[in-house]
Amino acid sequence: MTNSLEKNYNIRGKKMGKDLILKTLRHGNVDEVPWVPFSGVHAGFLKGYSARDVLTDGDKLFDSLIEVHKLYTPDGMPVIFDLQIEAEILGCELLWAEDNPPSVMSHPYAGELTVPCKCKIPKITDGRIPMVLDVMKRIKAVVGEDTALYGLICGPVTLASHLRGSQFFMDIIMYPEYVKELIGFCVEVCNAMSSYYIEAGMDIIALVDPLISQISPKSIEGLFMESFQAAFDFIKSKGALSCFFVCGDATIQMDVMCRTHPDGISIDENVNIYEAKKITDQYNIAIGGNIPLTTTLLFGNQQDNMKFIVEMLDNIDHHNLIVSPGCDMPYNVPIDNTVATVQAIKQTETVRKMIENYEAIDEKIPVDLPDYENLEKPLIEIFTLDAATCAACTYMVKGIMQADEEYGEKVEIKEYKYTNKVDIARTKKMGVQHLPSTYINGELKWSSIIPSKQELIDVVSKYL
Known part of the structure:
Protein backbone atom coordinates (compact mmCIF):
# COMPACT_ATOMS: atom_id res chain seq x y z
CA MET A 1 0.00 0.00 0.00
CA ILE A 355 5.88 36.55 28.14
CA GLU A 356 7.83 38.51 30.76
CA ASN A 357 4.83 40.76 31.48
CA TYR A 358 2.12 38.16 30.95
CA GLU A 359 -0.22 37.30 33.82
CA ALA A 360 -2.68 34.46 33.35
CA ILE A 361 -6.34 35.40 33.66
CA ASP A 362 -8.21 33.20 36.13
CA GLU A 363 -11.60 32.59 34.55
CA LYS A 364 -14.15 32.84 37.33
CA ILE A 365 -16.89 30.28 36.79
CA PRO A 366 -19.48 30.31 39.59
CA VAL A 367 -20.04 26.93 41.22
CA ASP A 368 -22.43 26.14 44.06
CA LEU A 369 -21.45 23.18 46.20
CA PRO A 370 -24.18 21.04 47.78
CA ASP A 371 -25.23 21.56 51.38
CA TYR A 372 -23.41 18.43 52.48
CA GLU A 373 -24.71 18.64 56.07
CA ASN A 374 -28.35 18.40 55.00
CA LEU A 375 -28.48 15.92 52.12
CA GLU A 376 -31.49 13.63 51.78
CA LYS A 377 -29.25 10.69 50.88
CA PRO A 378 -25.50 10.01 50.55
CA LEU A 379 -23.89 11.85 47.62
CA ILE A 380 -20.92 10.11 46.03
CA GLU A 381 -18.89 12.43 43.80
CA ILE A 382 -16.18 11.09 41.50
CA PHE A 383 -13.68 13.62 40.17
CA THR A 384 -11.93 12.29 37.06
CA LEU A 385 -9.89 13.45 34.13
CA ASP A 386 -12.52 11.72 31.99
CA ALA A 387 -13.64 8.13 32.39
CA ALA A 388 -13.98 7.90 28.60
CA THR A 389 -10.25 8.45 28.04
CA CYS A 390 -8.42 7.70 31.30
CA ALA A 391 -8.19 4.00 32.23
CA ALA A 392 -7.58 4.75 35.90
CA CYS A 393 -10.68 6.96 35.88
CA THR A 394 -12.68 4.32 34.02
CA TYR A 395 -12.06 1.71 36.69
CA MET A 396 -12.55 4.19 39.51
CA VAL A 397 -16.01 4.98 38.11
CA LYS A 398 -16.82 1.30 37.52
CA GLY A 399 -15.70 0.46 41.03
CA ILE A 400 -17.78 3.21 42.63
CA MET A 401 -20.83 2.34 40.51
CA GLN A 402 -21.01 -0.91 42.45
CA ALA A 403 -22.64 1.24 45.15
CA ASP A 404 -25.47 1.87 42.71
CA GLU A 405 -25.85 -1.87 42.19
CA GLU A 406 -25.89 -2.41 45.96
CA TYR A 407 -28.04 0.53 47.13
CA GLY A 408 -29.90 1.80 44.05
CA GLU A 409 -31.85 4.99 44.70
CA LYS A 410 -30.64 5.12 48.31
CA VAL A 411 -27.49 6.88 47.08
CA GLU A 412 -26.69 9.48 44.42
CA ILE A 413 -23.56 9.21 42.27
CA LYS A 414 -22.07 11.94 40.06
CA GLU A 415 -18.94 12.14 37.93
CA TYR A 416 -17.18 15.45 37.28
CA LYS A 417 -14.73 15.55 34.37
CA TYR A 418 -11.60 17.68 34.11
CA THR A 419 -12.31 18.08 30.41
CA ASN A 420 -15.24 20.36 31.19
CA LYS A 421 -14.68 23.98 32.30
CA VAL A 422 -17.50 23.99 34.85
CA ASP A 423 -16.30 20.68 36.30
CA ILE A 424 -12.75 22.05 36.47
CA ALA A 425 -14.06 24.99 38.51
CA ARG A 426 -15.92 22.58 40.80
CA THR A 427 -12.83 20.41 41.20
CA LYS A 428 -10.77 23.43 42.21
CA LYS A 429 -13.43 24.73 44.62
CA MET A 430 -13.57 21.32 46.30
CA GLY A 431 -9.79 21.42 46.70
CA VAL A 432 -9.31 18.11 44.88
CA GLN A 433 -5.58 17.45 44.74
CA HIS A 434 -5.38 14.34 42.56
CA LEU A 435 -7.45 12.64 39.87
CA PRO A 436 -9.30 10.35 40.09
CA SER A 437 -10.69 10.95 43.59
CA THR A 438 -13.97 10.01 45.24
CA TYR A 439 -15.82 12.01 47.89
CA ILE A 440 -18.85 11.07 49.98
CA ASN A 441 -20.90 13.97 51.32
CA GLY A 442 -17.99 16.30 50.63
CA GLU A 443 -15.41 14.14 52.44
CA LEU A 444 -12.46 12.66 50.55
CA LYS A 445 -12.54 8.86 50.75
CA TRP A 446 -10.32 7.57 47.94
CA SER A 447 -7.57 9.49 46.15
CA SER A 448 -6.05 7.60 43.21
CA ILE A 449 -7.04 4.31 44.87
CA ILE A 450 -9.88 2.10 43.67
CA PRO A 451 -11.69 0.54 46.63
CA SER A 452 -12.76 -3.09 46.71
CA LYS A 453 -16.51 -3.71 46.66
CA GLN A 454 -16.54 -4.69 50.32
CA GLU A 455 -14.57 -1.60 51.35
CA LEU A 456 -16.93 0.56 49.31
CA ILE A 457 -20.01 -1.01 50.93
CA ASP A 458 -18.53 -0.68 54.41
CA VAL A 459 -17.81 3.03 53.90
CA VAL A 460 -21.07 3.94 52.17
CA SER A 461 -23.16 2.10 54.79
CA LYS A 462 -21.93 4.53 57.44
CA TYR A 463 -23.69 7.36 55.59
CA LEU A 464 -27.07 5.63 55.20
Whole structure:
Protein backbone atom coordinates (compact mmCIF):
# COMPACT_ATOMS: atom_id res chain seq x y z
CA MET A 1 0.00 0.00 0.00
CA THR A 2 1.59 3.25 -1.13
CA ASN A 3 0.60 6.77 -0.15
CA SER A 4 1.65 9.74 -2.32
CA LEU A 5 2.77 11.58 0.78
CA GLU A 6 5.48 8.95 1.28
CA LYS A 7 6.95 9.99 -2.08
CA ASN A 8 6.52 13.74 -1.80
CA TYR A 9 7.06 14.51 1.88
CA ASN A 10 10.36 16.34 2.44
CA ILE A 11 11.82 15.28 5.78
CA ARG A 12 14.00 17.60 7.81
CA GLY A 13 17.09 15.70 6.77
CA LYS A 14 18.85 15.68 10.14
CA LYS A 15 19.24 13.27 12.99
CA MET A 16 19.38 15.83 15.78
CA GLY A 17 15.87 15.30 17.17
CA LYS A 18 16.13 11.53 17.24
CA ASP A 19 19.58 11.70 18.80
CA LEU A 20 18.25 13.95 21.56
CA ILE A 21 15.71 11.31 22.56
CA LEU A 22 18.06 8.35 22.30
CA LYS A 23 20.86 10.08 24.19
CA THR A 24 18.47 11.20 26.91
CA LEU A 25 17.08 7.70 27.41
CA ARG A 26 20.66 6.41 27.47
CA HIS A 27 21.38 9.05 30.13
CA GLY A 28 23.92 10.99 28.09
CA ASN A 29 24.41 14.75 27.96
CA VAL A 30 22.44 16.76 25.40
CA ASP A 31 22.48 20.43 24.41
CA GLU A 32 18.71 20.90 24.58
CA VAL A 33 15.71 19.22 26.14
CA PRO A 34 13.88 16.85 23.77
CA TRP A 35 10.17 17.14 23.01
CA VAL A 36 7.60 14.37 22.47
CA PRO A 37 3.96 15.22 21.68
CA PHE A 38 1.78 12.28 22.72
CA SER A 39 -0.61 13.31 19.98
CA GLY A 40 -2.75 10.15 19.90
CA VAL A 41 -6.18 10.86 18.43
CA HIS A 42 -5.31 14.57 18.32
CA ALA A 43 -3.31 13.66 15.22
CA GLY A 44 -6.61 12.94 13.48
CA PHE A 45 -8.00 16.32 14.55
CA LEU A 46 -5.20 17.98 12.57
CA LYS A 47 -6.52 16.41 9.36
CA GLY A 48 -10.24 16.46 10.14
CA TYR A 49 -10.43 12.74 10.90
CA SER A 50 -12.30 11.22 13.83
CA ALA A 51 -10.62 9.21 16.56
CA ARG A 52 -12.07 6.04 15.09
CA ASP A 53 -10.75 6.98 11.65
CA VAL A 54 -7.12 7.17 12.76
CA LEU A 55 -7.36 4.09 14.97
CA THR A 56 -8.80 1.85 12.24
CA ASP A 57 -7.68 3.29 8.88
CA GLY A 58 -3.96 3.04 8.13
CA ASP A 59 -3.91 5.72 5.41
CA LYS A 60 -5.66 8.25 7.64
CA LEU A 61 -3.36 7.43 10.54
CA PHE A 62 -0.30 7.85 8.33
CA ASP A 63 -1.54 11.18 6.94
CA SER A 64 -2.21 12.40 10.47
CA LEU A 65 1.24 11.40 11.72
CA ILE A 66 2.85 13.29 8.85
CA GLU A 67 0.84 16.35 9.89
CA VAL A 68 2.03 16.00 13.49
CA HIS A 69 5.61 15.87 12.21
CA LYS A 70 5.16 18.95 10.03
CA LEU A 71 3.40 21.13 12.57
CA TYR A 72 5.03 20.11 15.84
CA THR A 73 8.60 19.16 14.74
CA PRO A 74 8.88 16.44 17.38
CA ASP A 75 12.11 14.85 18.50
CA GLY A 76 10.12 11.71 19.21
CA MET A 77 6.51 10.71 18.54
CA PRO A 78 4.16 7.76 19.08
CA VAL A 79 2.62 6.00 16.10
CA ILE A 80 -0.64 5.06 17.82
CA PHE A 81 -2.05 5.60 21.32
CA ASP A 82 -4.73 3.00 21.96
CA LEU A 83 -4.59 0.73 25.01
CA GLN A 84 -7.43 -1.41 23.72
CA ILE A 85 -5.71 -3.06 20.72
CA GLU A 86 -4.63 -6.10 22.73
CA ALA A 87 -7.85 -6.24 24.76
CA GLU A 88 -9.97 -6.26 21.61
CA ILE A 89 -8.04 -9.26 20.24
CA LEU A 90 -8.48 -11.06 23.58
CA GLY A 91 -12.26 -10.74 23.45
CA CYS A 92 -13.13 -7.40 25.07
CA GLU A 93 -15.96 -5.48 23.41
CA LEU A 94 -15.14 -1.85 22.70
CA LEU A 95 -17.28 1.28 22.76
CA TRP A 96 -16.09 3.64 20.04
CA ALA A 97 -16.17 7.45 20.16
CA GLU A 98 -15.54 10.19 17.60
CA ASP A 99 -13.12 12.20 19.72
CA ASN A 100 -11.60 9.67 22.13
CA PRO A 101 -9.95 6.26 21.94
CA PRO A 102 -12.41 3.41 22.50
CA SER A 103 -13.18 2.16 25.99
CA VAL A 104 -13.51 -1.45 27.13
CA MET A 105 -17.14 -2.40 27.71
CA SER A 106 -16.94 -6.12 28.48
CA HIS A 107 -14.48 -8.30 30.35
CA PRO A 108 -14.29 -11.86 28.99
CA TYR A 109 -12.74 -13.32 32.15
CA ALA A 110 -15.01 -11.60 34.68
CA GLY A 111 -16.58 -14.07 37.06
CA GLU A 112 -14.04 -16.84 36.57
CA LEU A 113 -10.53 -17.27 37.94
CA THR A 114 -9.12 -18.33 34.59
CA VAL A 115 -5.86 -17.45 32.90
CA PRO A 116 -6.00 -17.38 29.08
CA CYS A 117 -4.01 -20.11 27.41
CA LYS A 118 -0.86 -19.22 25.49
CA CYS A 119 -2.68 -19.82 22.21
CA LYS A 120 -4.53 -16.57 22.96
CA ILE A 121 -1.38 -14.45 22.75
CA PRO A 122 -1.95 -12.04 19.83
CA LYS A 123 -0.41 -13.10 16.54
CA ILE A 124 1.05 -10.71 14.02
CA THR A 125 -2.05 -11.22 11.85
CA ASP A 126 -4.64 -10.59 14.58
CA GLY A 127 -7.01 -7.65 14.97
CA ARG A 128 -5.63 -4.23 14.08
CA ILE A 129 -1.98 -5.33 14.45
CA PRO A 130 -1.37 -5.62 10.66
CA MET A 131 -2.64 -2.05 10.13
CA VAL A 132 -0.47 -0.69 12.94
CA LEU A 133 2.66 -2.48 11.74
CA ASP A 134 2.11 -1.27 8.18
CA VAL A 135 1.87 2.35 9.35
CA MET A 136 4.92 1.92 11.59
CA LYS A 137 7.00 0.76 8.64
CA ARG A 138 5.73 3.55 6.40
CA ILE A 139 6.31 6.33 8.91
CA LYS A 140 9.73 4.86 9.77
CA ALA A 141 10.74 5.11 6.12
CA VAL A 142 9.72 8.77 5.93
CA VAL A 143 10.67 10.35 9.29
CA GLY A 144 12.62 7.61 11.04
CA GLU A 145 16.01 9.18 10.34
CA ASP A 146 15.29 12.36 12.27
CA THR A 147 12.54 11.34 14.71
CA ALA A 148 12.56 8.65 17.40
CA LEU A 149 9.44 6.52 17.08
CA TYR A 150 7.50 5.15 20.06
CA GLY A 151 5.50 1.95 20.05
CA LEU A 152 2.91 2.13 22.85
CA ILE A 153 1.68 -1.11 24.39
CA CYS A 154 -1.02 -1.74 26.98
CA GLY A 155 0.82 -2.54 30.22
CA PRO A 156 0.22 -5.88 31.95
CA VAL A 157 -1.77 -4.57 34.93
CA THR A 158 -4.13 -2.49 32.80
CA LEU A 159 -4.53 -5.41 30.38
CA ALA A 160 -5.35 -7.74 33.27
CA SER A 161 -8.03 -5.30 34.45
CA HIS A 162 -9.46 -5.17 30.92
CA LEU A 163 -9.80 -8.96 31.04
CA ARG A 164 -11.17 -9.24 34.59
CA GLY A 165 -12.91 -5.89 35.07
CA SER A 166 -13.09 -4.20 38.46
CA GLN A 167 -12.90 -7.64 40.10
CA PHE A 168 -9.18 -7.50 39.43
CA PHE A 169 -8.67 -5.15 42.37
CA MET A 170 -10.34 -7.64 44.71
CA ASP A 171 -8.24 -10.41 43.15
CA ILE A 172 -5.10 -8.63 44.34
CA ILE A 173 -6.30 -9.05 47.92
CA MET A 174 -8.12 -12.38 47.71
CA TYR A 175 -6.26 -14.35 45.05
CA PRO A 176 -2.66 -13.13 44.78
CA GLU A 177 -1.36 -16.33 43.19
CA TYR A 178 -4.00 -16.11 40.47
CA VAL A 179 -3.05 -12.47 39.89
CA LYS A 180 0.59 -13.48 39.41
CA GLU A 181 -0.41 -16.05 36.80
CA LEU A 182 -2.67 -13.60 34.99
CA ILE A 183 0.03 -10.92 34.97
CA GLY A 184 2.48 -13.52 33.67
CA PHE A 185 0.21 -14.11 30.69
CA CYS A 186 -0.20 -10.37 30.13
CA VAL A 187 3.58 -9.91 30.12
CA GLU A 188 3.83 -12.54 27.40
CA VAL A 189 1.31 -10.46 25.43
CA CYS A 190 3.47 -7.38 26.02
CA ASN A 191 6.57 -9.23 24.86
CA ALA A 192 4.87 -10.41 21.68
CA MET A 193 3.67 -6.88 20.89
CA SER A 194 7.12 -5.45 21.72
CA SER A 195 8.71 -7.89 19.31
CA TYR A 196 6.30 -6.97 16.49
CA TYR A 197 6.76 -3.23 17.03
CA ILE A 198 10.56 -3.38 17.28
CA GLU A 199 10.74 -5.41 14.06
CA ALA A 200 8.58 -2.69 12.44
CA GLY A 201 11.20 -0.09 13.36
CA MET A 202 10.16 1.34 16.73
CA ASP A 203 13.04 2.87 18.70
CA ILE A 204 11.28 3.03 22.07
CA ILE A 205 8.69 0.68 23.51
CA ALA A 206 6.48 2.22 26.18
CA LEU A 207 4.47 0.03 28.51
CA VAL A 208 1.48 2.26 29.23
CA ASP A 209 0.00 1.17 32.54
CA PRO A 210 -2.23 3.89 34.01
CA LEU A 211 -3.64 1.59 36.68
CA ILE A 212 -0.30 1.29 38.44
CA SER A 213 -1.17 4.58 40.18
CA GLN A 214 -4.18 2.84 41.76
CA ILE A 215 -2.19 0.01 43.36
CA SER A 216 -0.10 0.18 46.52
CA PRO A 217 3.71 -0.01 46.21
CA LYS A 218 3.63 -3.09 48.46
CA SER A 219 1.33 -4.94 46.06
CA ILE A 220 3.38 -3.84 43.06
CA GLU A 221 6.56 -5.10 44.69
CA GLY A 222 5.04 -8.39 45.83
CA LEU A 223 2.97 -9.27 42.76
CA PHE A 224 4.23 -7.34 39.73
CA MET A 225 7.87 -6.36 40.17
CA GLU A 226 9.44 -9.43 38.55
CA SER A 227 6.95 -9.36 35.69
CA PHE A 228 7.69 -5.72 34.83
CA GLN A 229 11.42 -6.35 35.09
CA ALA A 230 11.04 -9.27 32.68
CA ALA A 231 9.10 -7.10 30.22
CA PHE A 232 11.68 -4.29 30.26
CA ASP A 233 14.56 -6.79 30.05
CA PHE A 234 12.91 -8.32 26.99
CA ILE A 235 12.67 -4.93 25.27
CA LYS A 236 16.37 -4.29 25.96
CA SER A 237 17.30 -7.75 24.67
CA LYS A 238 15.70 -6.77 21.36
CA GLY A 239 17.88 -3.66 21.08
CA ALA A 240 15.19 -1.07 21.83
CA LEU A 241 14.83 1.47 24.64
CA SER A 242 11.99 1.32 27.14
CA CYS A 243 9.62 3.62 28.96
CA PHE A 244 7.18 3.05 31.82
CA PHE A 245 4.13 5.27 31.21
CA VAL A 246 1.79 5.89 34.16
CA CYS A 247 -1.26 8.15 34.62
CA GLY A 248 -2.82 9.52 37.79
CA ASP A 249 -1.18 10.27 41.12
CA ALA A 250 1.74 7.84 41.05
CA THR A 251 3.75 9.80 43.62
CA ILE A 252 4.10 6.94 46.09
CA GLN A 253 4.72 4.43 43.29
CA MET A 254 7.72 6.27 41.77
CA ASP A 255 10.40 4.38 43.69
CA VAL A 256 9.05 0.92 42.95
CA MET A 257 8.52 1.88 39.30
CA CYS A 258 12.17 2.85 39.04
CA ARG A 259 13.17 -0.57 40.39
CA THR A 260 11.49 -2.28 37.43
CA HIS A 261 14.48 -1.02 35.36
CA PRO A 262 12.96 1.03 32.52
CA ASP A 263 15.11 3.54 30.65
CA GLY A 264 12.50 6.25 31.23
CA ILE A 265 9.30 7.00 33.12
CA SER A 266 6.48 9.23 31.87
CA ILE A 267 4.10 10.93 34.31
CA ASP A 268 1.13 13.28 34.17
CA GLU A 269 0.24 16.47 36.01
CA ASN A 270 -0.97 14.57 39.09
CA VAL A 271 2.68 13.99 40.00
CA ASN A 272 5.00 16.81 41.06
CA ILE A 273 7.71 16.40 38.43
CA TYR A 274 10.30 18.27 40.51
CA GLU A 275 9.96 15.84 43.41
CA ALA A 276 9.58 12.83 41.13
CA LYS A 277 12.80 13.69 39.32
CA LYS A 278 14.71 13.53 42.59
CA ILE A 279 13.70 9.87 42.76
CA THR A 280 14.33 9.01 39.10
CA ASP A 281 17.73 10.72 39.29
CA GLN A 282 18.72 8.38 42.12
CA TYR A 283 18.25 5.49 39.70
CA ASN A 284 19.62 7.36 36.65
CA ILE A 285 16.30 7.04 34.82
CA ALA A 286 14.94 9.65 32.42
CA ILE A 287 11.64 11.29 33.24
CA GLY A 288 9.04 12.70 30.83
CA GLY A 289 6.04 14.97 31.33
CA ASN A 290 4.02 16.73 32.41
CA ILE A 291 2.24 19.53 30.56
CA PRO A 292 -1.34 19.74 31.95
CA LEU A 293 -3.71 18.28 29.38
CA THR A 294 -6.81 20.38 29.94
CA THR A 295 -6.15 23.52 31.96
CA THR A 296 -3.12 24.42 29.85
CA LEU A 297 -3.10 22.56 26.52
CA LEU A 298 -6.84 22.42 25.89
CA PHE A 299 -8.29 25.47 27.63
CA GLY A 300 -5.24 27.73 27.98
CA ASN A 301 -3.89 30.14 25.39
CA GLN A 302 -0.49 30.38 23.72
CA GLN A 303 0.97 32.48 26.53
CA ASP A 304 -0.28 30.04 29.17
CA ASN A 305 1.52 27.19 27.41
CA MET A 306 4.69 29.21 26.94
CA LYS A 307 4.67 30.32 30.57
CA PHE A 308 4.25 26.76 31.84
CA ILE A 309 7.19 25.49 29.76
CA VAL A 310 9.54 28.36 30.61
CA GLU A 311 8.83 28.07 34.33
CA MET A 312 9.25 24.31 34.24
CA LEU A 313 12.59 24.49 32.41
CA ASP A 314 13.79 27.22 34.78
CA ASN A 315 13.14 25.06 37.83
CA ILE A 316 14.33 21.59 36.86
CA ASP A 317 17.62 19.92 35.97
CA HIS A 318 17.63 19.27 32.22
CA HIS A 319 19.65 16.05 32.41
CA ASN A 320 17.49 12.92 31.94
CA LEU A 321 14.48 15.10 31.03
CA ILE A 322 11.93 14.85 28.20
CA VAL A 323 9.15 17.42 27.88
CA SER A 324 5.79 16.05 26.82
CA PRO A 325 2.06 16.23 27.57
CA GLY A 326 1.10 14.32 30.70
CA CYS A 327 -0.76 11.70 28.65
CA ASP A 328 -2.62 11.27 25.38
CA MET A 329 -3.48 14.80 24.20
CA PRO A 330 -7.18 15.71 24.11
CA TYR A 331 -8.61 15.44 20.60
CA ASN A 332 -9.29 19.13 19.93
CA VAL A 333 -6.30 20.84 21.55
CA PRO A 334 -5.82 24.14 19.63
CA ILE A 335 -2.93 23.81 17.19
CA ASP A 336 -1.57 27.22 18.22
CA ASN A 337 -1.20 26.03 21.81
CA THR A 338 0.97 23.09 20.86
CA VAL A 339 3.04 25.21 18.45
CA ALA A 340 3.57 27.69 21.31
CA THR A 341 4.76 24.81 23.49
CA VAL A 342 7.30 23.76 20.86
CA GLN A 343 8.55 27.34 20.54
CA ALA A 344 9.00 27.62 24.31
CA ILE A 345 11.00 24.39 24.41
CA LYS A 346 13.21 25.15 21.43
CA GLN A 347 13.53 28.95 21.76
CA THR A 348 13.26 29.40 25.51
CA GLU A 349 15.15 32.68 25.82
CA THR A 350 13.17 34.35 23.04
CA VAL A 351 9.89 33.17 24.53
CA ARG A 352 10.93 34.29 28.00
CA LYS A 353 11.07 37.89 26.74
CA MET A 354 7.74 37.49 24.94
CA ILE A 355 5.88 36.55 28.14
CA GLU A 356 7.83 38.51 30.76
CA ASN A 357 4.83 40.76 31.48
CA TYR A 358 2.12 38.16 30.95
CA GLU A 359 -0.22 37.30 33.82
CA ALA A 360 -2.68 34.46 33.35
CA ILE A 361 -6.34 35.40 33.66
CA ASP A 362 -8.21 33.20 36.13
CA GLU A 363 -11.60 32.59 34.55
CA LYS A 364 -14.15 32.84 37.33
CA ILE A 365 -16.89 30.28 36.79
CA PRO A 366 -19.48 30.31 39.59
CA VAL A 367 -20.04 26.93 41.22
CA ASP A 368 -22.43 26.14 44.06
CA LEU A 369 -21.45 23.18 46.20
CA PRO A 370 -24.18 21.04 47.78
CA ASP A 371 -25.23 21.56 51.38
CA TYR A 372 -23.41 18.43 52.48
CA GLU A 373 -24.71 18.64 56.07
CA ASN A 374 -28.35 18.40 55.00
CA LEU A 375 -28.48 15.92 52.12
CA GLU A 376 -31.49 13.63 51.78
CA LYS A 377 -29.25 10.69 50.88
CA PRO A 378 -25.50 10.01 50.55
CA LEU A 379 -23.89 11.85 47.62
CA ILE A 380 -20.92 10.11 46.03
CA GLU A 381 -18.89 12.43 43.80
CA ILE A 382 -16.18 11.09 41.50
CA PHE A 383 -13.68 13.62 40.17
CA THR A 384 -11.93 12.29 37.06
CA LEU A 385 -9.89 13.45 34.13
CA ASP A 386 -12.52 11.72 31.99
CA ALA A 387 -13.64 8.13 32.39
CA ALA A 388 -13.98 7.90 28.60
CA THR A 389 -10.25 8.45 28.04
CA CYS A 390 -8.42 7.70 31.30
CA ALA A 391 -8.19 4.00 32.23
CA ALA A 392 -7.58 4.75 35.90
CA CYS A 393 -10.68 6.96 35.88
CA THR A 394 -12.68 4.32 34.02
CA TYR A 395 -12.06 1.71 36.69
CA MET A 396 -12.55 4.19 39.51
CA VAL A 397 -16.01 4.98 38.11
CA LYS A 398 -16.82 1.30 37.52
CA GLY A 399 -15.70 0.46 41.03
CA ILE A 400 -17.78 3.21 42.63
CA MET A 401 -20.83 2.34 40.51
CA GLN A 402 -21.01 -0.91 42.45
CA ALA A 403 -22.64 1.24 45.15
CA ASP A 404 -25.47 1.87 42.71
CA GLU A 405 -25.85 -1.87 42.19
CA GLU A 406 -25.89 -2.41 45.96
CA TYR A 407 -28.04 0.53 47.13
CA GLY A 408 -29.90 1.80 44.05
CA GLU A 409 -31.85 4.99 44.70
CA LYS A 410 -30.64 5.12 48.31
CA VAL A 411 -27.49 6.88 47.08
CA GLU A 412 -26.69 9.48 44.42
CA ILE A 413 -23.56 9.21 42.27
CA LYS A 414 -22.07 11.94 40.06
CA GLU A 415 -18.94 12.14 37.93
CA TYR A 416 -17.18 15.45 37.28
CA LYS A 417 -14.73 15.55 34.37
CA TYR A 418 -11.60 17.68 34.11
CA THR A 419 -12.31 18.08 30.41
CA ASN A 420 -15.24 20.36 31.19
CA LYS A 421 -14.68 23.98 32.30
CA VAL A 422 -17.50 23.99 34.85
CA ASP A 423 -16.30 20.68 36.30
CA ILE A 424 -12.75 22.05 36.47
CA ALA A 425 -14.06 24.99 38.51
CA ARG A 426 -15.92 22.58 40.80
CA THR A 427 -12.83 20.41 41.20
CA LYS A 428 -10.77 23.43 42.21
CA LYS A 429 -13.43 24.73 44.62
CA MET A 430 -13.57 21.32 46.30
CA GLY A 431 -9.79 21.42 46.70
CA VAL A 432 -9.31 18.11 44.88
CA GLN A 433 -5.58 17.45 44.74
CA HIS A 434 -5.38 14.34 42.56
CA LEU A 435 -7.45 12.64 39.87
CA PRO A 436 -9.30 10.35 40.09
CA SER A 437 -10.69 10.95 43.59
CA THR A 438 -13.97 10.01 45.24
CA TYR A 439 -15.82 12.01 47.89
CA ILE A 440 -18.85 11.07 49.98
CA ASN A 441 -20.90 13.97 51.32
CA GLY A 442 -17.99 16.30 50.63
CA GLU A 443 -15.41 14.14 52.44
CA LEU A 444 -12.46 12.66 50.55
CA LYS A 445 -12.54 8.86 50.75
CA TRP A 446 -10.32 7.57 47.94
CA SER A 447 -7.57 9.49 46.15
CA SER A 448 -6.05 7.60 43.21
CA ILE A 449 -7.04 4.31 44.87
CA ILE A 450 -9.88 2.10 43.67
CA PRO A 451 -11.69 0.54 46.63
CA SER A 452 -12.76 -3.09 46.71
CA LYS A 453 -16.51 -3.71 46.66
CA GLN A 454 -16.54 -4.69 50.32
CA GLU A 455 -14.57 -1.60 51.35
CA LEU A 456 -16.93 0.56 49.31
CA ILE A 457 -20.01 -1.01 50.93
CA ASP A 458 -18.53 -0.68 54.41
CA VAL A 459 -17.81 3.03 53.90
CA VAL A 460 -21.07 3.94 52.17
CA SER A 461 -23.16 2.10 54.79
CA LYS A 462 -21.93 4.53 57.44
CA TYR A 463 -23.69 7.36 55.59
CA LEU A 464 -27.07 5.63 55.20
